[in-house]
Amino acid sequence: AQSVTQLGSHVSVSEGALVLLRCNYSSSVPPYLFWYVQYPNQGLQLLLKYTSAATLVKGINGFEAEFKKSETSFHLTKPSAHMSDAAEYFCAVSETGNTGKLIFGQGTTLQVKP
């Protein structure tokens, strides 16, 4: 069965510092991987997705993620944090087969300090 693990439920960085949010997945077949962001009391917004093309995926708002098959990881990074990046971030894998349902990690809350 597929699963997603996000290491660190809370991450705190200073404004301008590197953002690194970790995601590891478990899948027996090549996965589709996603990062979503959720602002308070809102729905989820897609940041980026990996669908077996380039292993380095660029998304919106300066975020990018690298698919590493050998490490079964899909970590999210941004070179310089902005106050507006404070939110909850979810990594998800799309289940293979006929449904395409998303399996989410527990989420990581990013705090950005001035």
Next chain:
Amino acid sequence: NAGVMQNPRHLVRRRGQEARLRCSPMKGHSHVYWYRQLPEEGLKFMVYLQKENIIDESGMPKERFSAEFPKEGPSILRIQQVVRGDSAAYFCASSPQRVGETQYFGPGTRLLVL
């Protein structure tokens, strides 16, 4: 192109009442997914529907919960005889296809059971 619409945004029910949550997918999308987010947790898949068909309801509680996506009109998630443990945010997502396609999320319905 309007995004995924959900209503109501907030719903308060007393124990034993019924809750009806509505989801209108994006134009051109025929695949609808429902997810539940319990407090301090990630999103959990509930059900996947296409027009007039339930494709996967493996995440639905066995009792009191049902979903439909009629030929005309929005998708409905129905919770009968609500209990306090049903208090959560319920998100609907739609996609034009299944596996690997981006799912676009609505703003969610926040259900509070008193």
